[in-house]
Amino acid sequence: MLNALETLNRVFEAGIAITALSLFIRALTFNLRDRVSRAFVMILACVMVSFSGEAVSGAAGQVTSQEFWLQFQWIGTIFLPAAYLHFSDALLETTGRPSRGRRRFLVRLTYGISGAFILTLPTDLLVGPLVVDGIPVAHLARTWLSWVFTFYYALVMVLAAQTIWRARERTVLSASHRRMTYLLGGSAALAVGSYPFLFLGSEFAAANPVMFMLLAALGNVLVFYALIAMAYATAFFGVAWPDRVVRSRLLKWLLRGPVAVFAVLAIIPLVSQTAALLNTRDTVVLPILVVLSVLLIEHLITIAAPIWERWLFADSEDRDFQLLQSLQERALTSGDLRQFLEAVLAAVCDRFQTRTAFVAALDNLEVELVVQVGDKDVLGDQEKQAELSQVAKNGRSPQEIFAWGDFWVMLLHAPEDNEVLGLLGVFRETKGKLTEDQKDGLATLSDRAALALDDRRQQQIVLQSLQALSPRVERFQRQRAAARYNQREVLADPFEIKNSDLSKWVKDALSHYWGGPKLTDSPLRGLRVVQEAMAEHDGNPANAMRAILREAIERNRPEGESRLNAEWMLYNLLELKFLQGRKVRDVARRLAMSEADLYRKQRVAVESVANVLLEMEKDVRDDGERIRDGEKTIPLGN
Numbered sequence: 001m002l003n004a005l006e007t008l009n010r011v012f013e014a015g016i017a018i019t020a021l022s023l024f025i026r027a028l029t030f031n032l033r034d035r036v037s038r039a040f041v042m043i044l045a046c047v048m049v050s051f052s053g054e055a056v057s058g059a060a061g062q063v064t065s066q067e068f069w070l071q072f073q074w075i076g077t078i079f080l081p082a083a084y085l086h087f088s089d090a091l092l093e094t095t096g097r098p099s100r101g102r103r104r105f106l107v108r109l110t111y112g113i114s115g116a117f118i119l120t121l122p123t124d125l126l127v128g129p130l131v132v133d134g135i136p137v138a139h140l141a142r143t144w145l146s147w148v149f150t151f152y153y154a155l156v157m158v159l160a161a162q163t164i165w166r167a168r169e170r171t172v173l174s175a176s177h178r179r180m181t182y183l184l185g186g187s188a189a190l191a192v193g194s195y196p197f198l199f200l201g202s203e204f205a206a207a208n209p210v211m212f213m214l215l216a217a218l219g220n221v222l223v224f225y226a227l228i229a230m231a232y233a234t235a236f237f238g239v240a241w242p243d244r245v246v247r248s249r250l251l252k253w254l255l256r257g258p259v260a261v262f263a264v265l266a267i268i269p270l271v272s273q274t275a276a277l278l279n280t281r282d283t284v285v286l287p288i289l290v291v292l293s294v295l296l297i298e299h300l301i302t303i304a305a306p307i308w309e310r311w312l313f314a315d316s317e318d319r320d321f322q323l324l325q326s327l328q329e330r331a332l333t334s335g336d337l338r339q340f341l342e343a344v345l346a347a348v349c350d351r352f353q354t355r356t357a358f359v360a361a362l363d364n365l366e367v368e369l370v371v372q373v374g375d376k377d378v379l380g381d382q383e384k385q386a387e388l389s390q391v392a393k394n395g396r397s398p399q400e401i402f403a404w405g406d407f408w409v410m411l412l413h414a415p416e417d418n419e420v421l422g423l424l425g426v427f428r429e430t431k432g433k434l435t436e437d438q439k440d441g442l443a444t445l446s447d448r449a450a451l452a453l454d455d456r457r458q459q460q461i462v463l464q465s466l467q468a469l470s471p472r473v474e475r476f477q478r479q480r481a482a483a484r485y486n487q488r489e490v491l492a493d494p495f496e497i498k499n500s501d502l503s504k505w506v507k508d509a510l511s512h513y514w515g516g517p518k519l520t521d522s523p524l525r526g527l528r529v530v531q532e533a534m535a536e537h538d539g540n541p542a543n544a545m546r547a548i549l550r551e552a553i554e555r556n557r558p559e560g561e562s563r564l565n566a567e568w569m570l571y572n573l574l575e576l577k578f579l580q581g582r583k584v585r586d587v588a589r590r591l592a593m594s595e596a597d598l599y600r601k602q603r604v605a606v607e608s609v610a611n612v613l614l615e616m617e618k619d620v621r622d623d624g625e626r627i628r629d630g631e632k633t634i635p636l637g638n
Helices: 002-030 035-059 063-094 102-119 144-170 174-193 202-207 209-234 243-278 282-312 315-330 334-352 382-394 436-482 487-491 499-511 528-536 541-554 569-579 584-590 595-633
Strands: 127-131 139-142 357-363 366-373 401-404 407-413 420-427
Touching: 002 035, 002 209, 002 243, 035 063, 035 209, 063 102, 063 127, 063 139, 063 144, 063 174, 102 144, 144 174, 174 209, 209 243, 243 282, 334 357, 334 366, 334 420, 334 436, 357 436, 366 382, 401 436, 407 436, 420 436, 499 541, 499 569, 499 595, 528 541, 528 595, 541 569, 541 595, 569 584, 569 595, 584 595
Parallel strands: none
Antiparallel strands: 127 139, 357 366, 357 420, 401 407, 407 420
16 A cells, blocks of 8 residues: 555656646746746746656665755755745736835845755755655655754745735736636645655654655645646736637647646556566566557547537637637638639530630739649730730620630629629630530539639638738737736737837848748737738738838938948848848948948847837827817818
């Protein structure tokens, strides 16, 4: 019984260490810019070090190795109080109560005290030598300084809990208040469960080994749940994602990471029994069990994902969530459109016993070839395209087939409004008239092609609307996320931009000036000046961004003719580097400067463009305010 409990505790300790490591990597990946998340990273690091040291010490065979790993465990335990106080201070600051200097000083002081305790680890001041024959397991002996550290540990944890309580009381939103409760309860359980009580309660453990191991197992379970609760509540800090996205991503991360690893660790004790049952060696059974368990767990997660994602969200969100979930599967991409139209053209060619056919779309009465089968030149030169465009402009009736050059052509009309969307053409192998069977077949297949083009057109309208809406939604989500724990943020200007962020966004957008995600997905799209430019460029975000950036650069152009002097330095750099897309070496040689000096000048030039963008944005907002004020003063009779 005692050996089974000891093994179970080692599995729990390893599972907690792995969970802390996984959450540590996640925090470093997603929301490290937020101060609460950075402080929680420190807690995760301490828990990871503490429980990994305890888990490995139980598996170490030599006395020196056991003593080393138990001392390694104490590194995390020593720094945990300072990390907790740091975390509580960040929470209180997030709720709108920044430190006036005292809390920050206290956090630095606790880190200094913890560092001083660390220096005593190589000696026997803080912890004594290893008690090899300790019951139920080997542990380090305590010293007089151990009691001092225990008092320090408890005092700092109480101060941290008090600060977290203050932060909890400052929250008004029910969801934020509930998450603060998770942090308060989870931090208390994690603080108590992370302390090595065998270090102090060795007499009780020796007298009641089974009871102590049961309590240790219960404590490890509480620590695991406390760690998950704190990670869940902290995941909402520093991100502008909707709550459903935060929950979904965190759950997937935990299921595919710590839960899967923990399940694999749980089956390791079964290796010996399985090997004996199969009359083979442990080294043969172990990899088989590990591989099978990983495959089974990943398969179950994939099957259960749609179920638990629907269960996570409220009923009011269920319909919207299902629509968003199925949108990716239902969307008709350009590749899907070409694939379907190729199948239609193959059927057309089979019906007309020819090898060449095409489908062309009409965009502002300009003919654009969408898909073609065969090797003949379909549209030819611009004169032919203009002729075909004129034919489409004249607007023939649906189901009417006419000859155009070497092709039979039928206009593709939208099913609802009868608008001409494109043309379907098939090569005329013979100059005779079409049979009724060929006409009926071409009409049927043309309807299929017209339906595909119409669906694609409707989706493009929706996508353009989403592109125009996405910057506004992003601003709303950022403001909503900021107001989760500090209600004053609701009154903050959602358009307020830091100069450092704006310069970075401008540099990223300029680096992809001629195409790329940093241009089309830039946060600069949230600026009102960019929104107005998108309306002037038919909702095309790339063209709108290029127009605004070019205008901002042109406003940096000095008066007069272009010259290679100091006055024109910044403008020439911007034009050569970004507008013309030349390499750094070529630009530096053209401007007669070193590459290092070029990068310094480039930083100044980008900041100048960012300042101009701010001025342009301010002008647009002021114009909008004047228009609204003017509208308010217009008499009703006018």
